Amino acid sequence: MVKPEKPENRDDHLRDLEKKLRVEAARRKGGKVTLAVIAGLIIATVIPEIYFYKADQSKFDDIHAKLDRQEKILADQQSLLSDQQDMxxxxxxxxxxxxxxxxxxxxxxxxxxxxxxxxxxxxxxxxxxxxxxxxxxxxxxxxxxxxxxxxxxxxxxxxxxxxxxxxxxxxxxxxxxxxxxxxxxxxxxxxxxxxxxxxxLLAKLAAISLELEDQQKGIASLRAEELKDRRTILARLDAIERVLRDRRGGGAATTVTMDGPVMEQRTIYFPLGKMKGATVDAALDALIPWLKKLESRYKCKVLVSGHADSTGPEDRNKFVANARAKYVAEYLNAKGFNVDYVSGWGERRQEKLTGDNVAEPKNRRAVITATCREKSIAANITGAGKDPKN
Structure with a gap:
């Protein structure tokens, strides 16, 4: 599971903001900077910023920890499912x-x-x-x-x-x-x-079959909850970004660096037994505008994960999944996009849960995940950057 990147420390941003406040204080007092004015502006602007940042960061950590717990539960469920199938x-x-x-x-x-x-x-x-x-x-x-x-x-x-x-x-x-x-x-x-x-023995077989169905339903439910939490994280981080942007509104524009985690995914499907081909190339070409749009605004880490259906032996499916991920990564590199991570999952982590030896098209895929944070935004502080003599 690829998680959103945690916000970086904002000490540099706060020091920059304090410097701008000094300039603003000097302008308002005609060049005479008083500790009372600076303190008042810091209390009014910087302290709320720190408070809200810490509160938002704490909420981010809580959701991040919940995802870690659910990922462990999902792994345990997958292991149990594999044991049941062997039995x-x-x-x-x-x-x-x-x-x-x-x-x-x-x-x-x-x-x-x-x-x-x-x-x-x-x-x-x-x-x-x-x-x-x-x-x-x-x-x-x-x-x-x-x-x-x-x-x-x-x-x-x-x-x-x-x-x-x-x-x-x-x-x-x-x-x-x-x-x-x-x-x-x-x-x-x-x-x-x-x-x-x-x-x-026959009764036990019937009971285990029913238990297997329950486990499959449980795994599907966990995956749905995982997706919901992932969307909640992204929505929450978007809300944090909007609040901070609004809090900096008004006046002349100055560019400051901030985080704005964004995660987007696209999936490429493969024909049965194929690890590349014209249809795959066409699908990848269709994703180029999406990647260009992301990289024009964001600084991104790109992960490509390869997957296979459950036909054939497990070691063969692992090889096929790795080959698919590698092909997609090399194709994107040739188009000028840097791929940071490549992984192959074989027949594990199926998009559509199936039993063994099932040629499910949705499981023959490569998933491209872009985890990004914003390069810069316009943060407006009234009069910031003006010469106090003017």
Whole structure:
């Protein structure tokens, strides 16, 4: 987050103002400067200036501190969001592991030996195959494991299990003879594999998904509040500038240096996978008048930050973001504008929040931020600079 620059010390300005007050006092007294006149003018003009400056500076510091706190909260939220996304990505593997564990336990259950022994006996009696119970389980077990990962309903699972197991056993022609024990095995597989442990994991997955949505909403809210505070700071600083300008109004003009923080941003969007190109150049050319206007009035620090969408690996997105920022900075330098800072954020700090592997156009961008303060203003003090003899 780029924050407005803090006002500089105004001691030089106040000394200059005191000098002008001495000139004014001398003029009013026909060249005779009295301590009472100077003291009166200082009390009337300089002390209010110091008081209001300190009050405004204190308010600036308070808002600045609030932005620091919110930036830390935002960073914490982003870290939590990343952890949640990693957890969700790992859950399907964990669920699959639980299914494997359940099936491994099932393979050793005595209930299975009875049903598989019945199937072997029927097939051997028909001369279809020469198998024992263990051989039957060895053939049909992979069928059950494959179907359990499909997330089928119990009836769908049992129906497909009977068909697949009959094919594995080479007993399609006599399927009716072994359908009852196969159905018993299928029901047992399904009930045990999707027991309380797996249900708990699936419930946890649903809960984390809801929590992730809440976190995304929270981050969006924080970003909106951050933008609001940033605008509040700029509006407040503009108000300070107007008050000080009005307080110096009237009479002959004398130029004095003062701060007037201004922050403006412009965004350049990039085509998918591109780090430069004709459309980017055209967009940058359109911003040249804006930068010229700023630099004609202000002394500016220019920051360029590059960003990427979430497609591709994170290290690649970091490289792309850096390349975009570097290209924009070099383009502006070639046009005569000095870029003070360049940064690349990869797929972090998205303009539009998305999940992983989303080609969101608004996130493929470079942001140009100009933080400026006014070079000079006209501060009018009645009669300032006149020769007291005239």
């Amino acid at each position: 969700i990505a790992a859950l399907p593997v964990k669920v699959s592991g639980e299914v494997d564990k359940s099936l491994d336990i099932l393979y050793r259950r005595p209930e299975l030996e009875t049903a598989s022994g019945e199937i072997a006996e029927k097939l051997n009696g028909q001369g279809v195959a020469s198998l024992d119970g263990a051989s039957v389980l060895e053939k049909i077990f992979p069928v059950a494991g494959k179907l359990l990962r499909k997330g089928l309903s119990e009836e769908e699972f049992i129906t497909q299990f009977i068909t697949g197991a009959s094919q594995e056993l080479g007993a399609v022609a006599v399927r009716n003879l072994i359908e009852a024990p196969l159905r018993k095995l299928g029901a047992y597989f399904y009930a045990q594999a999707f027991g309380s442990d797996t249900d708990r």
